[in-house]
Amino acid sequence: MRLSLNKTQTFNQIENQLNSSSEGMTIFAPTDNAFNNLKAGALNGLSQQQQVQLLQYHMLSKFYSLSNLCWLVTPSFTQASGHEGVWGLNFTGQSNQVNVSTGLVEVQINNPLRQDFPLAVYPIDKVLLPEELFGVNRTIASPPPPATSSGKSNSSETAAAEPSPGKNSAGGRNVALGSIVGLGLVCMGIIS
Known part of the structure; x- marks a missing residue:
């Protein structure tokens, strides 16, 4: 799977926002290691619409x-917010040490x-990782694990979105959202 800024038209949205708004834009760009640390296959089941929402x-x-x-009121609306509800981020900290949290992930x-x-x-x-896509009631949930003879599911299985120290699948390593850092550089050329 490959999240592409061009394929999802997200690049056009960013360019339009920067050229037509007096508000500007803030982008949080996961590094390649951030994607490599996702559990294998965590992003493979996303539909085109869900890819756009993740971006x-x-x-x-x-x-x-x-x-x-x-100082932002939390949750702060992201570009993914819309008619389906508020897809917000929570910010904590002070001065130059700020953390952002989704409810599933927190990072400095x-x-x-x-x-x-x-x-x-x-x-x-x-x-x-937004709860709307990766939480317990996520819309891309895989079938539940088979019940054991005692009627309990295998608790050793975890949600696909949980970060792990292992490598992501080959397709997941190619996720272009990590290249959003490069997008910042491209956007600097657009607005300079």
């Missing part, structure tokens, strides 16, 4: 400096890759 979940439709992120936001209006890009060491 949009890493974006805020306003420019925020690192020090301003901890470190030094910005870019923090010049209208675009802020922050590399992060984990993929932000």
